[in-house]
Amino acid sequence: MLTVAVLISGAGSNLRALLEAAALPDYPARVVAIGADREAEGFAHAEAFGIPRFVVPWRGSAARADWGDELIRALDEVQPDLIVLSGLMRLLPPAVVARYAPCILNTHPAHLPEFPGAHAVRDALAAGASTTGASVIVVDDGVDTGPVLAQERVSVHADDTEQSLHARIKPVERRLLIDVVRRIAVGELDLAAVTSAART
Numbered sequence: 001m002l003t004v005a006v007l008i009s010g011a012g013s014n015l016r017a018l019l020e021a022a023a024l025p026d027y028p029a030r031v032v033a034i035g036a037d038r039e040a041e042g043f044a045h046a047e048a049f050g051i052p053r054f055v056v057p058w059r060g061s062a063a064r065a066d067w068g069d070e071l072i073r074a075l076d077e078v079q080p081d082l083i084v085l086s087g088l089m090r091l092l093p094p095a096v097v098a099r100y101a102p103c104i105l106n107t108h109p110a111h112l113p114e115f116p117g118a119h120a121v122r123d124a125l126a127a128g129a130s131t132t133g134a135s136v137i138v139v140d141d142g143v144d145t146g147p148v149l150a151q152e153r154v155s156v157h158a159d160d161t162e163q164s165l166h167a168r169i170k171p172v173e174r175r176l177l178i179d180v181v182r183r184i185a186v187g188e189l190d191l192a193a194v195t196s197a198a199r200t
């Protein structure tokens, strides 16, 4: 059984979908811890599913390296096979990536490499894009630059707001994430092989 730690910052609706999938008897992964950089709203899902939670409070970019060290200590206690960034709105410090890569995934509400960063949905609308999408990637030291594991297009409607477009993207992200975690758990997807192939 693949063990997963999920890191969030906000509502955790994608986390919730993963928790629901992991509760199904034939799903080959389980969530063993939920962490955040603040007292996130999404911790309600941790409580609902009886999953341990931890907070490593963000204290500003000057303390980023210390935050990373604290995050490593919290994750080392859990020793997950896989870490999923599910709406964690922080760039992981290099020490965290070095410690856990390639076993860190990120979900992103755009068809990478289009619209990386913290405001992907807003940026797609501002660019007048007719389509955007959802991606699940391996985390590296860049901003949403790691190898893409799964992605799908989502159409932008003329009357879309950031909220309405994001609401259509999220179910796609959830489906992709649940499937990618399953494929990793059953050995269909080898993160070390994917990342070394991406380097060549």
Ligand code: GAR
Binding pocket: 008, 009, 010, 011, 012, 013, 014, 015, 042, 086, 087, 088, 089, 107, 108, 109, 117, 118, 119, 120, 170, 173
């Ligand atoms: C998701 O769309 C996730 O991809 C995005 O935040 C949302 C979290 O929603 N993450 C990023 O934009 C990271 N750059 P949720 O808290 O409801 O799951």
